Amino acid sequence: MEIVLVSLLNGLVYGMLLFMLASGLTLIFSMMGVLNFAHASIYMIGAYLAFTISQFAGFFPALIIAPILCGLLGAGIEIWGLRRAHVNGHIAELLFTFGLVFIIGRSVQMVWGMLPMAYRVPQLLDFPLFTFYGAHFPAYRGFMLLVSAGMLAATWVLLKKTRVGMIIQASLSHPQMASALGHNVPMVFTLVFAGGCALAGLAGVIGGNYQTTEPGMADAMGPIVFVVVVFGGLGSLMGCFIASILMGMIQTFAVVINASLLDVVKPLGITLTGDNLFTEFMTVPVARIGALLPFVLMILILLFRPRGLMGTRDT
Amino acid sequence: MTDTALSLCNVSKAFGQMQIIRGVNLDVKKGERHAIIGPNGAGKTTLFNLISGRFRLSSGEILLNGARVDHLPPHKINRMGLSRSFQITSIFHRLSVFENLRCALLWSKGYRYSFWTPLWRQRALNERTDAILEELNLASRRDTLAGLLSYADQRALEIGMTIAGGASVILLDEPTAGMSNTETDNAVELIRRVSKGKTLVMVEHDMKVVFDLADVITVLVYGQVIASGPPQAVRANPAVQEAYLGALAA
Amino acid sequence: MLIVAIAMPWAFYNYHTGRQSGFVVSMLSQMGMMTILALSYNMLLGQAGLFSLCHATFFGIGGYATIHFLTLAGDGSLPLPLELFPLLAGLSGLGLAIVFGYMATKQRATAFAMITLGIGELMTTAALMFHHFFGGEGGVNSNRMIGHSLFGFKYGASIQVYYLIVAWTVISALAMLYLTRTPLGRMANASRDNFERVQFVGYDPRMVRFLQFMLSGFFAGIGGGLYAITYEIVTFDALAAPLSANALLMAYIGGTSAFGGPILGAVLITLLQSGVSLMSNSWLVYVGALFISMVIFAPNGIMGLIAAHDPIVRGGQFGRLLVPYAKVLLPGLIMVLGFIGLVELASFLTIGAAQGKTLVLFGTRIDDHAPLPWLSAGLCLVGGGLWFGSEARSFRRVWQGLMGELQPKRSLA
Numbered sequence: 019m020e021i022v023l024v025s026l027l028n029g030l031v032y033g034m035l036l037f038m039l040a041s042g043l044t045l046i047f048s049m050m051g052v053l054n055f056a057h058a059s060i061y062m063i064g065a066y067l068a069f070t071i072s073q074f075a076g077f078f079p080a081l082i083i084a085p086i087l088c089g090l091l092g093a094g095i096e097i098w099g100l101r102r103a104h105v106n107g108h109i110a111e112l113l114f115t116f117g118l119v120f121i122i123g124r125s126v127q128m129v130w131g132m133l134p135m136a137y138r139v140p141q142l143l144d145f146p147l148f149t150f151y152g153a154h155f156p157a158y159r160g161f162m163l164l165v166s167a168g169m170l171a172a173t174w175v176l177l178k179k180t181r182v183g184m185i186i187q188a189s190l191s192h193p194q195m196a197s198a199l200g201h202n203v204p205m206v207f208t209l210v211f212a213g214g215c216a217l218a219g220l221a222g223v224i225g226g227n228y229q230t231t232e233p234g235m236a237d238a239m240g241p242i243v244f245v246v247v248v249f250g251g252l253g254s255l256m257g258c259f260i261a262s263i264l265m266g267m268i269q270t271f272a273v274v275i276n277a278s279l280l281d282v283v284k285p286l287g288i289t290l291t292g293d294n295l296f297t298e299f300m301t302v303p304v305a306r307i308g309a310l311l312p313f314v315l316m317i318l319i320l321l322f323r324p325r326g327l328m329g330t331r332d333t
Numbered sequence: 334m335t336d337t338a339l340s341l342c343n344v345s346k347a348f349g350q351m352q353i354i355r356g357v358n359l360d361v362k363k364g365e366r367h368a369i370i371g372p373n374g375a376g377k378t379t380l381f382n383l384i385s386g387r388f389r390l391s392s393g394e395i396l397l398n399g400a401r402v403d404h405l406p407p408h409k410i411n412r413m414g415l416s417r418s419f420q421i422t423s424i425f426h427r428l429s430v431f432e433n434l435r436c437a438l439l440w441s442k443g444y445r446y447s448f449w450t451p452l453w454r455q456r457a458l459n460e461r462t463d464a465i466l467e468e469l470n471l472a473s474r475r476d477t478l479a480g481l482l483s484y485a486d487q488r489a490l491e492i493g494m495t496i497a498g499g500a501s502v503i504l505l506d507e508p509t510a511g512m513s514n515t516e517t518d519n520a521v522e523l524i525r526r527v528s529k530g531k532t533l534v535m536v537e538h539d540m541k542v543v544f545d546l547a548d549v550i551t552v553l554v555y556g557q558v559i560a561s562g563p564p565q566a567v568r569a570n571p572a573v574q575e576a577y578l579g580a581l582a583a
Numbered sequence: 584m585l586i587v588a589i590a591m592p593w594a595f596y597n598y599h600t601g602r603q604s605g606f607v608v609s610m611l612s613q614m615g616m617m618t619i620l621a622l623s624y625n626m627l628l629g630q631a632g633l634f635s636l637c638h639a640t641f642f643g644i645g646g647y648a649t650i651h652f653l654t655l656a657g658d659g660s661l662p663l664p665l666e667l668f669p670l671l672a673g674l675s676g677l678g679l680a681i682v683f684g685y686m687a688t689k690q691r692a693t694a695f696a697m698i699t700l701g702i703g704e705l706m707t708t709a710a711l712m713f714h715h716f717f718g719g720e721g722g723v724n725s726n727r728m729i730g731h732s733l734f735g736f737k738y739g740a741s742i743q744v745y746y747l748i749v750a751w752t753v754i755s756a757l758a759m760l761y762l763t764r765t766p767l768g769r770m771a772n773a774s775r776d777n778f779e780r781v782q783f784v785g786y787d788p789r790m791v792r793f794l795q796f797m798l799s800g801f802f803a804g805i806g807g808g809l810y811a812i813t814y815e816i817v818t819f820d821a822l823a824a825p826l827s828a829n830a831l832l833m834a835y836i837g838g839t840s841a842f843g844g845p846i847l848g849a850v851l852i853t854l855l856q857s858g859v860s861l862m863s864n865s866w867l868v869y870v871g872a873l874f875i876s877m878v879i880f881a882p883n884g885i886m887g888l889i890a891a892h893d894p895i896v897r898g899g900q901f902g903r904l905l906v907p908y909a910k911v912l913l914p915g916l917i918m919v920l921g922f923i924g925l926v927e928l929a930s931f932l933t934i935g936a937a938q939g940k941t942l943v944l945f946g947t948r949i950d951d952h953a954p955l956p957w958l959s960a961g962l963c964l965v966g967g968g969l970w971f972g973s974e975a976r977s978f979r980r981v982w983q984g985l986m987g988e989l990q991p992k993r994s995l996a
Contacts, residue, residue, distance in 0.1 A: 120871030313701040407782040425776040440785030448767035
């Protein structure tokens with residue numbers, strides 16, 4: 019029982035972190051039709067920047083400054099790079115963001131080195147919020163939930179209650195129409211891209227000390243975030259939210275389940291002998307396949323329901 | 334077999350709440366030249382899309398040479414003898430003109446998905462392609478990339494690709510859109526030549542073209558047929574005159 | 584080209600050891616395998632308009648399967664000459680491509696890319712998970728000297744393996760070239776240009792792409808088989824994302840529109856990888872920067888750039904480009920040097936320091952903590968960049984002028 023509760027909470031925290039990353043990506047993807055492969059790289063930059071800034075000014079200024087810097091970086095990428103690539107076609111845009119992954123990845127290594135950074139949870143938040151069943155639930159995780167929930171709320175308000183938000187929403191599901199109505203779509207594009215990157219940066223700030231801040235973080239988070247975006251569907255932040263929490267839960271729970279396919283069929287009296295591929299396949303515990311599950315899910319949903327859970331447009 | 338090439342029975346199409354086509358009944362006889370006209374937004378292109386399988390019907394039936402085709406995918410309908418051109422030129426822009434036409438011929442000549450047949454050695458195929466090029470007056474542009482052709486030439490190529498496969502029912506969606514007078518006359522000549530012996534259904538806005546070519550005219554307004562018959566009858570029809578004022582008087 | 588490939592190792596004959604330079608043979612072998620990988624990738628990207636992110640999966644499966652087949656041959660249960668093993672590898676690649684291709688080609692464009700991304704990640708994770716077939720992190724290994732050969736070779740020496748690679752690379756390349764001139768090949772091109780039109784000439788575009796995907800997997804598998812034979816060990820790197828990215832890089836930089844583009848790209852990238860990575864830690868940054876510049880300025884790759892000169896060369900006007908090229912070259916060089924300088928300085932500051940290395944230029948140690956090297960590199964980059972920009976603009980004017988002059992001549996022809 020305690021495992022379930024602990025996993026539930028941890029899954030929630032991880033899911034919210036995923037959501038922060040995925041929401042920015044969904045916005046960019048839904049609106050501009052470009053899958054920003056470098057999104058997780060921006061996340062990484064956010065973490066590293068936060069680390070550096072917090073060395074000089076402390077954690078809380080970093081919380082504000084790092085996302086802004088990431089947003090500016092995003093704007094720069096969009097104006098000088100993405101827009102030009104757009105002229106050459108859809109695939110060119112994809113390739114461009116793909117190339118960015120390499121450059122950003124290596125640059126981070128060059129500037130900060132290849133070892134993990136000692137980006138620690140700030141003293142202020144480093145205490146157990148509550149304990150239950152003998153396990154601590156760190157206050158920092160509560161803080162993470164707070165920030166991500168706050169961000170969700172702020173985004174929701176921005177999109178539903180402001181004029182800019184309305185334009186963005188319209189562009190999310192009907193980009194050509196929004197443009198035809200005379201809105202400065204290129205500038206909205208830059209804004210959305212920069213905003214998405216700022217969100218990724220924010221995720222990096224609070225995620226960087228939850229996970230380790232090291233050069234491989236982009237490669238670790240990247241694919242899962244794509245899965246979430248695809249799963250949740252285009253044009254729907256709510257779908258993205260549900261998908262994030264779902265993936266977070268699946269990954270967290272999978273790790274603690276030690277059953278395997280064999281355990282499922284054991285009651286039927288089936289035993290397996292021999293050391294071959296089939297046996298291996300049946301005896302692999304779910305805990306080890308945990309990493310595989312999101313991809314299997316993504317493939318399945320792309321096959322049977324390409325719109326994702328709640329998408330309003332086809333991919 | 335019937336002598337009706339194409340038959341639409343109570344065809345309707347709605348996109349969400351919007352009813353675009355409302356209970357259209359249409360019969361096109363074999364060898365007929367049938368024009369569909371109507372104001373913008375009447376649903377003419379949607380009708381074409383329904384016939385050619387690009388969209389699914391909301392209700393009703395479509396029969397091609399007596400066989401039902403309304404739930405088939407476009408390529409299957411095409412193989413059954415119906416071919417169409419598009420309002421917005423739809424060709425293979427990175428292939429040469431010759432290659433474009435040859436691709437349009439492949440299936441009807443039985444080549445299927447072969448990855449072992451060397452195309453350059455297929456004499457009959459290549460000669461037929463060149464013959465069609467001659468008919469289209471595009472022989473001089475044989476090796477030009479299709480995307481680099483002039484607009485009128487691209488439209489001619491489009492028509493060529495539509496008829497190359499030997500389809501018995503041809504749908505042309507605004508074939509002369511955007512053309513000058515001379516270009517239009519050439520196009521009409523071309524259409525007349527290539528549609529000999531075949532059933533032709535076309536959507537057109539240019540009334541001169543319509544009255545030049547068509548044996549039967551159907552008028553579509555707000556997704557409904559308000560008149561259908563020989564040109565003179567349609568011209569004299571008061572309902573048509575009311576809906577389409579001025580255009581027919583020309 | 585074939586003659587060059589055969590003769591190359593002899594050009595680097597090392598008289599000391601009486602053998603060809605091991606480094607060169609190894610690099611050339613790599614080039615052969617990568618050529619097959621890049622060409623098979625371009626069957627998807629350049630010819631069918633399919634952006635796949637899991638291509639290395641088929642290369643890798645070919646490799647893994649071959650290792651297992653070699654082991655079987657080694658203990659006598661598979662009496663097949665070594666020369667035919669790449670064919671087995673190809674069939675393995677084909678088999679997997681049928682399964683994955685069926686799933687992936689159900690969708691188009693971005694959804695297709697995402698499915699392939701998922702497949703790639705799936706396979707990499709599976710390779711680490713299922714020890715029996717994939718051997719986990721250590722991979723699987725075998726021995727290629729199985730004693731069966733069509734021509735009586737032992738394949739102990741790497742030069743013999745190299746000629747096997749050359750043979751298979753040529754066969755594969757010719758086969759792929761032949762494929763482009765068949766109905767399937769042409770319809771694949773057509774489906775790249777206009778998906779809908781394909782339906783209206785009677786073809787099912789999904790089927791066309793599925794078949795193309797299958798064949799592309801077949802050839803990639805052959806490459807993997809050669810890899811297994813050469814290195815006698817296959818790990819999950821052979822099907823992981825970096826290798827897929829490599830395939831993309833090679834095909835794109837060489838040029839996706841011309842058949843020979845991926846070959847050029849494979850040769851170039853392998854050269855850079857072997858050569859530059861010896862000299863610098865940061866070769867990934869350079870490749871990434873090159874890639875991005877090409878995406879923006881030269882989307883048809885190097886072959887595309889060369890092909891763009893075609894009308895000018897035919898019109899005999901190439902001479903008029905010589906001076907503008909020279910004027911662009913010098914600032915371009917300065918700008919690139921500045922960029923390299925900054926990258927190297929930064930790299931040595933952090934990574935190099937950790938490895939205990941220092942930057943040595945022309946025999947003098949450069950202190951990367953001093954401001955001077957940074958300033959000079961930065962100046963080169965910025966100054967060179969600005970100068971390059973203005974020269975590039977005047978180059979473009981000359982170019983457009985030439986093209987404009989030649990245009991009327993072309994349509995009269």
